[in-house]
Amino acid sequence: MINIVAKITPKTALFAECKRKLQAIVAPTLAEVGCIRFELYTGDNQTCLFLVERFISQQALDEHYQQAYTKQVFTFYESALAKAVEINNLAEI
Known part of the structure; x- marks a missing residue:
């Protein structure tokens, strides 16, 4: 299993747009064969976004990174x- 927590810090003026773009890829990512968990959170101060992800393998994560919607977010x-x-790659203990 691949477990990741990604902390995303957009520029203040682009926070809402970044949140919208990430919200838009949650459903298609969850529909990917190798995705077990893909959740979006924000902190109390609304300056950072956090993606909590779990994929069955590195190959599944690599395939996620090759999706057009993922590439669009990376370009943004x-x-x-x-x-x-x-x-943050997390190891289960």
């Missing part, structure tokens, strides 16, 4: 983020 990130996405 190039101009929309205040800092790079923080990816």
